Amino acid sequence: MAKKIQLENFEQTFDRKLTAAEAYAARPRKWMLYTLIVLIIAVLVGWSSSDVHFTGLTVTGTEVAKGVLHGVFHPDTGLLFGTGDTDVPYLLMQTVAIAVLGTLCGAILAIPFAFLASTNIMPKPVAYVFRLLILMIRTIPSLVWALMWIRVTGPGAACGVITQSVCSIGMISKMYITAIEDLDTHILESLDAMGCNAFEKIRYGVIPQLTASFISTTIYRFDINLKDATTLGIVGAGGIGASLVQCLNSRRWAMVGAFVWGLMVLALIIEFVSTRIRRKLAHGA
Amino acid sequence: MIEFKDVYKTYPNGFTALKGINLQIEQGEFVAIIGLSGAGKSTILRCINRMHDVTEGTLTVDDVDVSTLRGRELRRYRRKVGMIFQSFNLVSRSTAIKNVLTADVPDMNFFRVLFGIFTKEQKMRALESLDKVGILDKAYTRCDQLSGGQQQRVALARTLNQNPKIILADEPVASLDPITAKQVMEDFVRINRDYNISILLNIHHVDLALKYCDRVIGIRAGEIVFDGPASTITQEQIDEVYNGTKAPTMGDGE
Amino acid sequence: MDNENTAVLYKETLYDKIFRPQIITLENGHTVRRRRSRTPFVLLALILAIVWALKMTGFDIRIIVSRFPKLLDLMEKLFHPDWSFFPKVISPLLDTIKMSILGTVIGCALALPVAILASSNINPSIVIVSIFRFVLALIRTLPTLVIALVCALIFSLGTFSGTVAIAIFTFGVVSKMLYESVETIDMGPFEAMEALGANKFQAFWSACVPQILPVYLSHSLYCFEMNVRASAILGYVGAGGLGITINERIGWRDYEGLGMVLLSLFVVVAFIEFFSAYLRKKLS
Numbered sequence: 146m147a148k149k150i151q152l153e154n155f156e157q158t159f160d161r162k163l164t165a166a167e168a169y170a171a172r173p174r175k176w177m178l179y180t181l182i183v184l185i186i187a188v189l190v191g192w193s194s195s196d197v198h199f200t201g202l203t204v205t206g207t208e209v210a211k212g213v214l215h216g217v218f219h220p221d222t223g224l225l226f227g228t229g230d231t232d233v234p235y236l237l238m239q240t241v242a243i244a245v246l247g248t249l250c251g252a253i254l255a256i257p258f259a260f261l262a263s264t265n266i267m268p269k270p271v272a273y274v275f276r277l278l279i280l281m282i283r284t285i286p287s288l289v290w291a292l293m294w295i296r297v298t299g300p301g302a303a304c305g306v307i308t309q310s311v312c313s314i315g316m317i318s319k320m321y322i323t324a325i326e327d328l329d330t331h332i333l334e335s336l337d338a339m340g341c342n343a344f345e346k347i348r349y350g351v352i353p354q355l356t357a358s359f360i361s362t363t364i365y366r367f368d369i370n371l372k373d374a375t376t377l378g379i380v381g382a383g384g385i386g387a388s389l390v391q392c393l394n395s396r397r398w399a400m401v402g403a404f405v406w407g408l409m410v411l412a413l414i415i416e417f418v419s420t421r422i423r424r425k426l427a428h429g430a
Numbered sequence: 431m432i433e434f435k436d437v438y439k440t441y442p443n444g445f446t447a448l449k450g451i452n453l454q455i456e457q458g459e460f461v462a463i464i465g466l467s468g469a470g471k472s473t474i475l476r477c478i479n480r481m482h483d484v485t486e487g488t489l490t491v492d493d494v495d496v497s498t499l500r501g502r503e504l505r506r507y508r509r510k511v512g513m514i515f516q517s518f519n520l521v522s523r524s525t526a527i528k529n530v531l532t533a534d535v536p537d538m539n540f541f542r543v544l545f546g547i548f549t550k551e552q553k554m555r556a557l558e559s560l561d562k563v564g565i566l567d568k569a570y571t572r573c574d575q576l577s578g579g580q581q582q583r584v585a586l587a588r589t590l591n592q593n594p595k596i597i598l599a600d601e602p603v604a605s606l607d608p609i610t611a612k613q614v615m616e617d618f619v620r621i622n623r624d625y626n627i628s629i630l631l632n633i634h635h636v637d638l639a640l641k642y643c644d645r646v647i648g649i650r651a652g653e654i655v656f657d658g659p660a661s662t663i664t665q666e667q668i669d670e671v672y673n674g675t676k677a678p679t680m681g682d683g684e
Numbered sequence: 685m686d687n688e689n690t691a692v693l694y695k696e697t698l699y700d701k702i703f704r705p706q707i708i709t710l711e712n713g714h715t716v717r718r719r720r721s722r723t724p725f726v727l728l729a730l731i732l733a734i735v736w737a738l739k740m741t742g743f744d745i746r747i748i749v750s751r752f753p754k755l756l757d758l759m760e761k762l763f764h765p766d767w768s769f770f771p772k773v774i775s776p777l778l779d780t781i782k783m784s785i786l787g788t789v790i791g792c793a794l795a796l797p798v799a800i801l802a803s804s805n806i807n808p809s810i811v812i813v814s815i816f817r818f819v820l821a822l823i824r825t826l827p828t829l830v831i832a833l834v835c836a837l838i839f840s841l842g843t844f845s846g847t848v849a850i851a852i853f854t855f856g857v858v859s860k861m862l863y864e865s866v867e868t869i870d871m872g873p874f875e876a877m878e879a880l881g882a883n884k885f886q887a888f889w890s891a892c893v894p895q896i897l898p899v900y901l902s903h904s905l906y907c908f909e910m911n912v913r914a915s916a917i918l919g920y921v922g923a924g925g926l927g928i929t930i931n932e933r934i935g936w937r938d939y940e941g942l943g944m945v946l947l948s949l950f951v952v953v954a955f956i957e958f959f960s961a962y963l964r965k966k967l968s
Contacts, residue, residue: 163561193785193786194782194786196843206838246734284950285950286930288930302743303747305741376827379921409822479879481875508879519875520876523898528894536886544889589880
């Protein structure tokens with residue numbers, strides 16, 4: 146930095162024109178930094194690959210790989226289009242239901258957290274305590290949350306709902322906080338000038354600014370929760386995951402294929418819709 | 431010498447931008463092309479360095495028919511023709527000198543390009559180019575921290591660094607404020623005089639064209655309506671370029 | 685109708701045809717059209733969705749409230765971590781970090797060329813762009829845990845499977861974020877490079893790559909943050925790392941031990957997040 150400042154004020158300091166040779170001599174030397182960065186990454190990669198061994202395929206490895214591929218191309222259509230309680234459409238619906246409820250509860254629960262953790266509303270120490278809390282909620286993996294809630298609700302879809310409500314708080318409130326801290330306070334000033342009281346200021350100054358981004362965040366999280374809900378099924382929290390894992394473990398490949406197709410189609414649809422709605426919200430419907 | 435002989439240019443969408451252009455520009459001239467937007471000013475410049483192909487007629491530069499050039503030959507030809515853009519077209523995250531050095535990239539071997547290794551001579555030459563436009567002290571500053579005028583000078587230095595015989599400038603001062611615009615125009619004048627580089631520029635501001643350029647070409651709807659020394663152009667002739675009887679208006683499908 | 689200007693301001697959608705816009709006439713005869721609000725419709729749909737979801741999941745708030753003390757018990761144990769368990773956490777924790785690093789690096793390395801091929805401003809072939817995007821979308825739909833499980837079945841249990849799962853996940857996410865960013869870069873410098881005689885590769889390398897690189901690194905770091913958290917659970921299906929320990933502790937109902945595991949994870953994640961946020965700020 147010192148050298149750059151010297152270069153920029155050269156003419157005032159020395160009262161003569163800078164020459165190209167002098168500018169070259171004063172060039173910032175960045176290659177050391179770049180080499181260091183590359184070296185650090187190389188060392189990290191080397192260190193991590195030391196313990197990740199390729200131990201070859203398992204005895205049944207090729208059979209599994211073939212089976213999965215075969216299943217994906219020849220899914221069990223009876224399961225895929227069936228209407229029973231254990232068929233793909235019903236399980237997908239249940240997964241969606243878990244995600245809907247979980248996201249909604251999470252989005253509502255996140256509001257107080259977000260306001261309490263915003264530095265422009267709360268005093269800094271309080272805000273930072275709540276931020277730490279939010280970080281803790283976020284750090285505990287959703288699977289662990291599910292395993293803990295299972296002790297309360299027992300296995301089933303309800304466990305998925307409550308787990309997702311809690312897990313969503315972390316990310317949703319983090320994004321809410323950004324929206325709250327970006328609030329345009331000039332509007333409040335002008336409302337003040339018109340003689341509005343605190344409630345009126347919140348109703349007409351704050352809420353209109355926040356709704357669009359809050360809704361957008363919620364929809365985005367719904368997208369994530371839907372994929373996450375599949376995972377939660379693995380520990381018994383309802384939805385399609387449990388059946389998928391069972392089929393994988395018992396090697397019923399055609400059924401695996403049916404579940405995978407169902408999952409992909411659902412996720413693609415939801416992602417498409419959610420992206421469109423969020424784009425509309427961002428550009429004004 | 432640049433020579434247009436009955437040049438026509440029709441775009442793929444059917445719009446004819448140039449209709450029988452005949453033009454001769456000697457080495458070392460400083461020419462301004464004036465006209466309404468859409469009249470074909472940019473097309474003339476972009477035909478010279480073959481960013482666009484001419485549809486009909488011949489365009490020769492130093493006795494070489496430009497339309498016959500292909501691949502490597504075309505790229506070698508473009509080395510002699512520098513181009514300046516309205517929006518500067520610099521990598522704004524990189525420093526000024528890095529942008530100037532990119533002018534050397536076409537002559538470098540693959541691995542030097544890949545790792546961005548430049549020799550000391552190249553760096554010194556880049557610094558000298560920056561010195562020629564008077565912003566040597568900003569050599570190691572990132573372009574997004576420079577003002578518009580300074581950025582256009584970096585672009586000019588990049589062009590000088592390729593040792594061109596011709597510089598084509600497409601609305602070089604349109605995004606600049608009046609004072610900076612004048613400074614950049616003075617840079618062009620100096621470069622034209624000191625290095626005997628032909629300069630062709632498109633410009634909206636007639637006053638700047640008349641003040642700084644030697645020769646002014648007025649173009650309207652793809653045809654040349656005026657061509658002569660800046661000192662002889664009259665107000666009537668300018669009016670004809672900008673709103674003559676046959677001038678296109680919005681909506682008649684020019 | 686009588687005021688054509690307002691009519692062209694927006695496209696009339698199906699909703700506007702069913703619920704005609706209200707026309708308000710001011711005293712001076714000027715009219716303005718007010719579109720019917722969609723809020724009641726959206727609210728109705730939302731309420732129906734909630735009712736349906738409640739039925740579907742069998743969610744009952746009373747059970748949660750009545751049995752909530754159980755969770756508090758559990759949480760209390762979690763907040764009294766068993767410090768003596770810490771030595772046993774170190775090795776799987778390092779495994780988790782190693783899996784994340786290697787998986788992120790591999791995934792990101794694969795993502796760069798694919799993202800560039802999937803960017804419509806650089807790749808002129810719409811067909812190739814759409815194919816790449818579709819494949820990427822498909823990859824992103826697969827839950828990481830399912831990928832890890834399949835890998836564990838194929839490659840045997842252990843960190844290798846986890847690394848592969850993380851690499852696949854990273855590849856999908858980073859490619860998408862990257863091609864979205866690549867499409868917003870300034871193509872002006874590319875044009876300038878072509879004008880001064882560079883071929884396509886030279887122009888791309890000196891005009892586009894300097895713009896892409898910082899964004900790419902920033903996305904990679906962000907993904908690394910996510911991966912450390914995600915890889916902690918991969919062990920649950922046998923893909924190595926902290927997940928095995930977590931699964932074990934929960935199985936034995938050793939919540940003090942679990943508290944220790946989570947605390948270590950928390951510290952590591954917080955540190956990495958802080959560091960990566962700092963680096964990303966520097967990059968932009």
